[in-house]
Amino acid sequence: MTIHYPNGKRYTPNVEETISSKIKRDEKKKDFSFSNRGKTLEDEINETNAYYLSRQIAIIHKKPVPIQIVKVEYPSRSAAVIREAYFRTPSTTDYNGVWNGYYIDFEAKETENKTSFPLNNVHQHQVTHMKDVINQQGIAFTIVRFSTLNRYFVVPFPVLNEAWISMENGGRKSIPLKIFETRTYEIEPSYYPRIDYLEAIKKIITNEEI
Amino acid sequence: MTIHYPNGKRYTPNVEETISSKIKRDEKKKDFSFSNRGKTLEDEINETNAYYLSRQIAIIHKKPVPIQIVKVEYPSRSAAVIREAYFRTPSTTDYNGVWNGYYIDFEAKETENKTSFPLNNVHQHQVTHMKDVINQQGIAFTIVRFSTLNRYFVVPFPVLNEAWISMENGGRKSIPLKIFETRTYEIEPSYYPRIDYLEAIKKIITNEEI
Numbered sequence: 001m002t003i004h005y006p007n008g009k010r011y012t013p014n015v016e017e018t019i020s021s022k023i024k025r026d027e028k029k030k031d032f033s034f035s036n037r038g039k040t041l042e043d044e045i046n047e048t049n050a051y052y053l054s055r056q057i058a059i060i061h062k063k064p065v066p067i068q069i070v071k072v073e074y075p076s077r078s079a080a081v082i083r084e085a086y087f088r089t090p091s092t093t094d095y096n097g098v099w100n101g102y103y104i105d106f107e108a109k110e111t112e113n114k115t116s117f118p119l120n121n122v123h124q125h126q127v128t129h130m131k132d133v134i135n136q137q138g139i140a141f142t143i144v145r146f147s148t149l150n151r152y153f154v155v156p157f158p159v160l161n162e163a164w165i166s167m168e169n170g171g172r173k174s175i176p177l178k179i180f181e182t183r184t185y186e187i188e189p190s191y192y193p194r195i196d197y198l199e200a201i202k203k204i205i206t207n208e209e210i
Numbered sequence: 211m212t213i214h215y216p217n218g219k220r221y222t223p224n225v226e227e228t229i230s231s232k233i234k235r236d237e238k239k240k241d242f243s244f245s246n247r248g249k250t251l252e253d254e255i256n257e258t259n260a261y262y263l264s265r266q267i268a269i270i271h272k273k274p275v276p277i278q279i280v281k282v283e284y285p286s287r288s289a290a291v292i293r294e295a296y297f298r299t300p301s302t303t304d305y306n307g308v309w310n311g312y313y314i315d316f317e318a319k320e321t322e323n324k325t326s327f328p329l330n331n332v333h334q335h336q337v338t339h340m341k342d343v344i345n346q347q348g349i350a351f352t353i354v355r356f357s358t359l360n361r362y363f364v365v366p367f368p369v370l371n372e373a374w375i376s377m378e379n380g381g382r383k384s385i386p387l388k389i390f391e392t393r394t395y396e397i398e399p400s401y402y403p404r405i406d407y408l409e410a411i412k413k414i415i416t417n418e419e420i
Contacts, residue, residue: 059342061302066274067292082277082295092271096306098313101347105308132269137311 041110041145044194045095051193052099058198060097060104066090092129093140099198102205103138105130106197110145116174117144119167127164130157139204143187143197144180154185154200251320251355254404255305261403262309268408270307270314276300302339303350309408312415313348315340316407320355326384327354329377337374340367349414353397353407354390364395364410 042062052058071084093107107130109121122142130140140157155175163175180186185200202208252272262268281294303317317340319331332352340350350367365385373385390396395410412418 053342056342056345059339059346059348064274064276064298064300065279067277067279067295069275069277079296082297083293085277085292085295086289087292088274090274098315098343098346098348101313103308103311103313103348129269132263132266133308135266136269136308138269138308138313 039194041108041143041147041195042094044145044189045108045143045197048193048195048197049095049097052198058097058099058104060095060099062095063090063092089125091125093126099201102201103133103136104201105133105138105140106143108143108145110147112146112148113174114146114148114177116176117146117180118174119163120173122160122164127161131161133157139201141201141204143195144184146177146180150189151180152187152189152195153180154187154197154204155180156184156204159183249404251318251353251357251405252304254355254399255318255353255407258403258405258407259305259307262408268307268309268314270305270309272305273300273302299335301335303336309411312411313343313346314411315343315348315350316353318353318355320357322356322358323384324356324358324387326386327356327390328384329373330383332370332374337371341371343367349411351411351414353405354394356387356390360399361390362397362399362405363390364397364407364414365390366394366414369393 046062049058049060049062052060066088067082067085068088069082069085071082073081073083075081093105095108096103096105098104107122107126109117111117111121130142133140134157142155142157142160144153144155145151146153159179160175163171163179167173185203187195187197187200189195256272259268259270259272262270276298277292278296278298279292279294280296281292283291283293285291303315305318306313306315308314317332317336319327321327321331340352343350344367352365352367352370354363354365355361356363369389370385373381373389377383395413397405397407397410399405
C-alpha cells in the first residue's frame with residue numbers, strides 16, 4: 001500500500017477560493033522585487049525546512065495539496081497521467097513536523113498591506129485545527145510576511161485566536177501591525193536558513209519576552 | 211495564500227510502482243470478506259483517526275497524495291478542473307499528528323501473506339523519514355495488517371529498522387509472523403474505534419512488555 005488513491009467520492013471544491021488563490025499566487029510569482037527576490041513565502045519556508053532537514057535540526061514538511069482524482073490514464077511505457085481531478089479544501093494547516101520532541105504545526109500567510117494583516121487570509125478550518133493542536137500540547141502558530149515591508153512575524157496561536165474571536169463578535173477584521181510588533185516574534189530574514197522560525201519557537205516554548 | 215500550487219517543475223513519478231499499487235488497491239477494494247468487510251487498512255485508519263478527532267483524543271491526519279499539477283482549466287461557473295497531473299513520490303510517511311504532546315508518525319501496510327511480511331512493501335524514503343523522526347524524539351511506527359489472517363500489529367521503528375538493515379546486508383527480505391507475535395504490539399480490531407492504535411503507542415512510550 002504505497003500510493004493511496006482517494007475514496008472515489010466526488011468532491012465539490014470551493015471554486016472561488018481555489019481560483020482566486022491561484023490567480024493571487026501567480027501574480028505574486030511575478031513580483032521580483034529586491035526584498036524577496038521574487039520568492040513566495042512558501043518557497044522561503046520550503047528552503048528553510050530543507051536546511052533544517054539536511055542538518056537534522058528539525059523534520060518539518062509541507063503537506064501536499066489535497067486533490068480528488070477522478071480519472072487516470074495509463075499510457076504504455078510512460079507515467080500515469082491524471083486527466084480529471086479537483087481541488088479539495090484542506091482540513092489542516094500546511095506545515096507540520098517534529099523538533100526536539102515537540103509537535104510543530106503552522107500556516108504561512110502573506111499580505112501586501114502595510115499597516116495590518118486582513119483576517120480573510122485565514123480560514124475557519126485552520127483556526128479549528130490549530131486549537132486542536134494546542135489542546136494536544138502541540139505548538140501551533142502562523143508565519144506572516146508583510147511582503148511590501150519585507151517583515152516576517154511568528155504569531156503564536158493565542159494572539160491569532162484572540163483577533164479571530166473578536167472578529168466573530170463584530171470586532172475588526174484585521175490585526176494591526178502594532179500588535180505584531182508588540183505581541184509576536186519578528187524574524188530577521190537571512191540567507192541560509194532564509195526564515196529561521198525555530199528561534200521564535202524556542203521563545204514561545206520558554207515564554208520569553210518579545 | 212490558501213491553496214498552494216506546485217513549483218512548476220515537471221516530476222517523473224515511479225510509473226511501475228504507481229500503476230501496480232493502483233491495481234493492487236483496486237483488487238483489494240473488491241475483497242468483501244467478512245473479516246474486514248471490504249475495507250482497506252487505509253479506510254480503517256481514517257475511521258479511527260476521525261474517532262480520535264471527534265473526541266479530541268488525538269489530532270492525526272493522513273497526508274494527501276503528492277501530485278504535480280501541469281494543466282488546470284477554469285470552466286465558467288464550475289469548479290477548476292485539473293487536466294494534466296502526475297503522481298510524485300512522497301518524501302515522508304502517510305500519517306502524522308499529535309497526541310498528548312507526542313509527535314506521532316506512521317505508515318500503514320497490508321499483506322495477504324500468512325507467514326511473513328515482505329519488506330518490498332516498505333520504501334527507503336519511509337525508513338529514512340522514520341529514522342529522522344526518532345532522532346527528533348518523535349514516535350514512529352508501522353501498522354501492518356495481515357489481511358488474510360485479519361491480524362493487526364503496531365511495529366515500533368527499531369524492529370522494522372533491524373529487519374531492513376539485515377536485508378540490506380543480504381539477510382531475509384521479509385519479517386516472519388513470529389517476530390510480529392513476539393516483538394510488536396498486536397491490536398484487536400474492534401468496531402469503534404476500528405483500530406485503536408493509541409493503546410499500542412502508550413505501551414511503546416512506557417516500554418511495556420509485549
